[in-house]
Amino acid sequence: MKQSLAISPKIIAFICRKFKISEADFYSRRQSVPPHGRVLPLARHTACWLMREASKKSYSEIGRIVYRGDHTMGIYAVKSIENKRSNDVDFLCFTESLLMEYKEENVKSINAVNNIK
Numbered sequence: 001m002k003q004s005l006a007i008s009p010k011i012i013a014f015i016c017r018k019f020k021i022s023e024a025d026f027y028s029r030r031q032s033v034p035p036h037g038r039v040l041p042l043a044r045h046t047a048c049w050l051m052r053e054a055s056k057k058s059y060s061e062i063g064r065i066v067y068r069g070d071h072t073m074g075i076y077a078v079k080s081i082e083n084k085r086s087n088d089v090d091f092l093c094f095t096e097s098l099l100m101e102y103k104e105e106n107v108k109s110i111n112a113v114n115n116i117k
Contacts, residue, residue: 019043048077
C-alpha cells in the first residue's frame with residue numbers, strides 16, 4: 001500500500017519535469033500561469049492519464065490527488081487525453097514515450113532501493 005501512495009508524487013514530479021513547470025504551478029487552481037499558458041491543464045490531464053495507465057489508480061483517487069475534487073474530474077482528464085491521443089499521432093507518440101520513460105525510471109529506482117537492502 002505504501003508504494004501505491006508514493007506513486008502519485010513521483011508521477012507529478014515526473015510530469016512537472018517533462019512540462020518544465022513547478023509543482024506549485026501544477027497544484028495551483030489557475031488554468032494558466034505565464035509563461036506556461038495553456039500548458040498547465042495539459043500537464044495535469046497528462047498526469048491523470050499517466051496515473052491511470054502506470055498505477056491503475058481509480059478515477060476517484062486521481063480526482064482527489066490532482067484536483068482536490070471527485071471522480072468526475074479524473075474521468076474528464078483521462079478521457080480528454082485519450083481523445084487527444086486518438087486524434088493526434090504526435091501526441092500519441094509523446095504520451096507513449098512518457099509512459100515508457102516513467103516505467104523505466106520507476107524500475108531503476110526500485111532496483112536501486114533493492115540493492116541498498
